[in-house]
Structures are given as C-alpha cells and as structure tokens.
Amino acid sequence: METSWEKLQKKPVRLIAAACNDMGIGKDGKLPWDLPTEFQYFVNTVKTVSRPGRMNFMVWGRLCWDSHPESLFPLPNILHVVLSKTLDTVPDHAHFLCRDFDSAIRLAAEPPLADLIETIWIVGGVQVYKDALNHPWCDLLYLTDVMADFDCDVFFPEFDKNLFQLQEGFPRVPSEIQEENGIKFKYQVFKRDTADTV
Ligand SMILES: NC(=O)c1ccc[n+]([C@@H]2O[C@H](COP(=O)([O-])OP(=O)(O)OC[C@H]3O[C@@H](n4cnc5c(N)ncnc54)[C@H](OP(=O)(O)O)[C@@H]3O)[C@@H](O)[C@H]2O)c1
Numbered sequence: 443m444e445t446s447w448e449k450l451q452k453k454p455v456r457l458i459a460a461a462c463n464d465m466g467i468g469k470d471g472k473l474p475w476d477l478p479t480e481f482q483y484f485v486n487t488v489k490t491v492s493r494p495g496r497m498n499f500m501v502w503g504r505l506c507w508d509s510h511p512e513s514l515f516p517l518p519n520i521l522h523v524v525l526s527k528t529l530d531t532v533p534d535h536a537h538f539l540c541r542d543f544d545s546a547i548r549l550a551a552e553p554p555l556a557d558l559i560e561t562i563w564i565v566g567g568v569q570v571y572k573d574a575l576n577h578p579w580c581d582l583l584y585l586t587d588v589m590a591d592f593d594c595d596v597f598f599p600e601f602d603k604n605l606f607q608l609q610e611g612f613p614r615v616p617s618e619i620q621e622e623n624g625i626k627f628k629y630q631v632f633k634r635d636t637a638d639t640v
Pocket residue numbers: 458459460461466467468469470471472473474502503504505506507509525526527528529540541542543565566567568569570573596
C-alpha cells in the first residue's frame with residue numbers, strides 16, 4: 443500500500459529551465475542555443491547540496507534524457523530518474539525509471555532515499571514541468587530569460603505570475619544581464635508566494 447503524502451519526507455521541488463522570447467525551450471529534441479555559461483550555471487545549481495553526503499534528485503522526461511546525458515556525466519551529488527510509460531528498463535547512466543511524476547516524487551521522499559535526498563530538480567520537458575508547477579511541494583522556478591528569438595517546437599508551460607513571483611537579488615544568482623555568443627540572457631528565480639524557503 444502507498445504511504446500517504448503526510449507521511450512522506452517533504453522535499454523542495456524546483457524547476458530549472460531556459461526559455462527565449464516566446465517561451466520556446468527546444469527544437470528538434472535539442473536546445474535551440476549554444477550558451478555554455480548558462481549550461482554551467484544549470485550544472486552548478488542542480489549539484490549544490492548543503493552538506494557532504496547529501497544528494498539531489500533529478501527528474502527527466504525520456505526525450506530530454508536521450509538528448510542530454512553524455513555532456514552531463516559525471517555529475518556529482520545527483521541521482522537521475524527518467525519518466526517513461528514505454529521503457530521497460532532504466533536507461534544507460536540513469537539510476538531509476540518511473541511511470542509517472544508522483545512515483546518519482548515518492549521515491550525521493552520515502553525510505554530508503556528520503557534521508558539522503560535534499561532537493562528534487564525538475565529538468566523538463568514540457569509535461570514534467572507542468573506536473574511540477576502543480577505539485578504542492580514546488581517552491582522555486584529557476585528560469586533563465588534568453589533575450590532573443592529562436593525557432594522552437596517546444597515551449598515552457600504558462601504559469602501564474604501572481605503565484606510564482608519574480609525575486610530580486612536571489613542568493614547565489616547573478617543579477618546582471620549576461621552575454622555569450624552574441625546572445626543576451628538573464629538568470630531569474632520565481633518563488634511561489636506561499637513557499638517558506640531560503
Ligand atoms: N531550454 C530548457 O531549459 C529545456 C529544458 C528541458 C528540455 N528542453 C528541450 O525540450 C525538448 C524535450 O522536451 P519534450 O517535452 O519534448 O520531451 P520530454 O518530456 O523530455 O520527453 C517526453 C517523454 O517523456 C516521458 N514523460 C514525460 N512526462 C511524463 C510523465 N509525467 N509520466 C510518464 N512519462 C512521462 C514520456 O515518455 P514515453 O513516451 O516513453 O512514455 C514522453 O513521451 C528538447 O528539445 C529539449 O532540448 C529544453
């Protein structure tokens with residue numbers, strides 16, 4: 443029988459994404475831009491833990507996993523879970539396979555992982571972001587604003603900017619506009635207004 447939600451060890455659920463002017467996030471299964479500094483910011487953010495011995499948990503859609511992993515390994519302090527209803531076995535280099543979003547959250551919040559896991563990072567794609575934005579444990583959205591137009595075929599889901607409010611001077615997040623390969627971008631963090639965090 444499933445453990446009730448009240449008995450799970452609550453973990454922060456945090457999204458991280460980069461979106462261009464029309465909220466596009468991907469094209470043909472890949473990122474539409476080449477921004478190594480932004481990618482390094484992503485890596486630094488998701489691997490941060492507050493003390494040695496703790497780990498973070500990263501939730502991937504199957505297509506994102508297929509398009510990203512080789513450049514990501516090895517990543518310290520991360521356990522990777524891939525969501526899929528069609529795969530039968532855990533994909534290479536991943537740690538877990540789950541059939542739906544809630545199963546992944548439970549996995550991180552129940553024994554034996556619960557004492558180990560600090561933050562659940564949601565790294566897309568679209569359906570996984572939608573599920574996370576609706577999850578009661580979701581407190582922060584790290585959303586880099588790529589200040590340019592790109593041809594995209596996947597888009598970050600709409601979210602309520604009254605519920606998720608843009609933060610000023612968020613800790614460890616550079617506030618000045620960045621530029622790389624002729625593309626301007628800025629790091630942003632939106633915090634759920636009911637969230638008690640940081
Ligand atoms: N700019 C950014 O920050 C960013 C971030 C992430 C992704 N992207 C881009 O977005 C694109 C990929 O995203 P996508 O939305 O097309 O695909 P995706 O979410 O990575 O993969 C879709 C597949 O993942 C599985 N899946 C997703 N949600 C699930 C759920 N709740 N439960 C069970 N299975 C689930 C399903 O696999 P099965 O079909 O096997 O059931 C589904 O067909 C790429 O272009 C990527 O580069 C960009």
